[in-house]
Amino acid sequence: MAIEVIKPGLATSVQDAGRPGYYHLGIPLSGALDQYALHAANLLVGNEEGAAVLEATLLGPELLFRAPAIVAVTGAEATPKVNGETRPRNESFAVRAGDRLTFDYMKAGARSYVAVAGGIDVPPILGSRSTYALGALGGFVGRKLAAGDVLPVGSAAASARPGRAFAADLVPTYPKSLELRVLPGLYFHRLTEESAKTFFEDTWTVAPEADRIGYRYRKGRTLKFRERKQPFGAGSDPSNIVDAGYPYGSIQVPGGLEPIILHRDAVSGGGYAMIGTVVSADMDRIAQMQPNNLARFVAVDMDGALKARADYRSRFARMVASLR
Amino acid sequence: MRAIRYSFGGDEHVFAEIDEEMSLEAFFKGMAICRELGERRIAGVSEICPANASYLVRFDPDVIHPNTMLSTLKEIEAEVGGAELELPTRIVEIPVLYNDPWTRETLMRFRDRHQDPNSIDLEYAARINGYASIDEFIAVHSGAPWFVSMVGFVAGLPFLFQMVERQKQIEVPKYLRPRTDTPKLTVGHGGCFAAIYSVRGAGGYQLFGITPAPIYDPAQKLPYLKNFMVFFRPGDIVKWKPISREEYDRDVEAVEAGTFDLTIRPVKFSLKAFHSDPGGYSRRLVEVLHGH
Amino acid sequence: MAQHRVLSPLPGIFYRRSAPEKPPYKEDGDRVAQGDVIGLIEVMKQFTEVHADASGRIVHFLVDNEGAVEPEQPLAIIETD
Structure with missing residues (x-):
């Protein structure tokens, strides 16, 4: 065959x-x-x-x-x-x-x-x-x-x-505008107080470059990183760190301009500060975002992330149970 | 060194920053923790990734709760804290054709993205690091050995850290804007790190030369790739060997015939011994390569 | 005479010229033959040509150069022969 x-x-x-x-x-x-x-x-x-x-x-x-x-x-x-x-x-x-x-x-x-x-x-x-x-x-x-x-x-x-x-009501739908849950962390503290707010306030548009490596978003306000004397081995831009491993779902913002969420073909590491990570339960929803679709980022804590994961599991289990 | 800073990367990762700045101590500590974590074979842990001055662990929170994962890592940190910083590893000689025609063609093509459009990357790197000529710079670059402090970005790409005192380390900024192309097997440099581009693609490192030795090959055609398609491991020690165009062409022919091989020797690296005499210790390491 | 709408096959950014310094592929009022390129869609670092799928005269373009488009969105109206 x-x-x-x-x-x-x-x-x-x-x-x-x-x-x-x-x-x-x-x-x-x-x-x-x-x-x-x-x-x-x-x-x-x-x-x-x-x-x-x-x-x-x-x-x-x-x-x-x-x-x-x-x-x-x-x-x-x-x-x-x-x-x-x-x-x-x-x-x-x-x-x-x-x-x-x-x-x-x-x-x-x-x-x-x-x-x-x-x-x-x-x-x-x-x-x-x-x-x-x-x-x-x-x-x-x-x-x-x-x-x-x-x-x-x-x-x-x-x-x-x-x-x-x-069962038809258990099949996901794909809205053109959605909320993505983010656990702030990693190098979130490197953002200015102002940018730590605007990242969550702004509506972001999926860029046409978005692909399996990463989903790029634009049209939010530029994010600023706190000025500092850069540590030895980190690059010269304040958004740079000593090259490190990137979690799946982590969000980096090269030069503070456009957030990129790494997906399953991720580059495994590099020198851009990650400001948080999209919860595992929302990675499938990112995969279904078209260019020009809109997203807002919503901060959750670990309990919120684990709750989202449990909800995802139970929705999937209900769908499997409805198979006829 | 300060205490490790831990942060969750979503519900499936712990990121551990050993230090904000790069040092061999930070790398060693991360390696030691990653090795111990691997040996414990903890259910639910799927990826253990040491990096330059940090490491990343991926786990399944349905199998091991994030807080349990975190406390396990803290426990390992406390245990390896005072451990002897010794690493059984290998030293490998990598032939390099410096100032080769292919990276030269590429760097000329992207001159508008470079800090100094009027010189080539090697001239620029030599000048800002205080060397009188390209030849002097190449002699320094290929003199002391380098430590593979991370493998990644793309499949099989090693980041390397020069094993000399900090004030002697070669430092070069990345391109102002990244190139959209870099030849496969380019030897480059950005910040304090060298890298070998394992595949062709975009990049921002300065371009110094090219090696004939494949380091990533899913077909695993060469003897040293038979074990695994990626050659480098974090902790490997590399000595660059400058070669001529004739030697390069000969090596490429051998690669195509499937007969090319690398010189690889086991060594035990001691951080303490290195720090007490960096120059002498590095020389002794390199001597291992040729059977002394 | 019937009016025919050329639909975007893809989401992305619509370009009416092959390069910024080049003239548009077609202007309002130009004649087109089936298969003529009338624009490009940029998505995932690839450019896909948009072809007229009818012959006639372009009444007008419905999307500006560098406009964001969705799949099945009308890009231009052709008055067919």
């Missing part, structure tokens, strides 16, 4: 649950930016948790199936079509050999996930099939998909069938 890529879309890559354990050598987690949508897609087609899927960003691909398959599309609000006929999102459907899967405009959300029963069967590297494009590692020959690529698919589980779906 194989799938041929007729048109790759803007940036479509093979992703799974990620590749932990190598961040200390500069190899980031990678994996589906929206893990909720990844797991949902795999459940719908009867795959094991963490099977590899296709992640399509902002513009869906055109795919030709060379054999019959069970498929599910989750994530962004982009209607899938088989040979031009509409198919539901968040519900498994069957395709025949020779069928073409295409996508309508991404009306909301930024990433669609395409799971195929059996999973995309590229070779696992360091325990994962995820693509890390900066390091030309994993996925389909280490890069995003191109026209003409032929993707191998594994054997479908016996339970794979069309028509599996979740």
